[in-house]
Amino acid sequence: MTGWDTVEVYVHGVSTRSVDDLGKALGADNGISKLEVSRICGELDAELAGFKERPLDHTVFPHVFLDATYCTAQVDQRIASQGVAIATGISATRHRETLGLMVGDSRSKPFWTKFLRTLRAHGLENVRLVISDSHSGLVAALRTVFLGSAWQRCRVHFVRDVFSVIDKGSAEMVAATIRTTVA
Structure with missing residues (x-):
């Protein structure tokens, strides 16, 4: 090995x-x-x-995707669920690059503010659109750190939320409606 x-x-x-x-x-x-x-x-x-x-000023990333996933980690000698936030940038030439990651309470505004300020300190500028889930802490941090950038709810998260509240018998009709209106 x-x-x-x-x-x-x-x-x-x-x-x-x-x-x-x-x-x-x-x-x-x-x-x-x-x-x-x-x-x-x-x-x-x-x-x-x-x-x-590493510096992030080697190219402009006008579009940034933000997401978080949860994993089990050891925190202060105990096992806890932690969020792993990931930022992915899309350049004007459609090149994708992972810009950064951070572990912590990914639902809170202070966490996202710190993460976004770190990216900004490393040279991430001129972000026009951020796509993410609609966690209130994340959206509030965006409005603080990337003032003037547009925000859009991620379609995947939107569709998951829709299907979590409809009855299963309506799923096919709702899916067809979403495909025709969102595509």
Whole structure:
């Protein structure tokens, strides 16, 4: 098992002990020690820090998608659900690039404000349109940090919300209506 294989299984939530057992099962003589896993994850932390600190002024991203997903993480010696916010920029030439990510309470305005200010500090400017879910904290942070940028509700989130409140017997008719009006 290479160092990056170890990182991948560890990032996917496999415990240090299980990584060691997996290494032994794959033929490593001594398995992988906790110290080795920590060293490899330290390298990963350094690469992630470099990614998060890189400048974003190499091109203009007039369109930015913001989203968050939840994962289980260790926070202050306890296991908790945390939001992982991701910003994806679309350049004028339609080039997509992940602009940044941040872990925290992704429903709060302070969290989104901090995340967006970090992106701005790294050179993200001239954003004309932001597409996201309609979390009130996210929308409020956008109005604070990217004043003058338009905001649009993500169609995927909109459709999910519609289907969560209609009865299943109406789903086909509603889907057809959405396709004809939104397309």
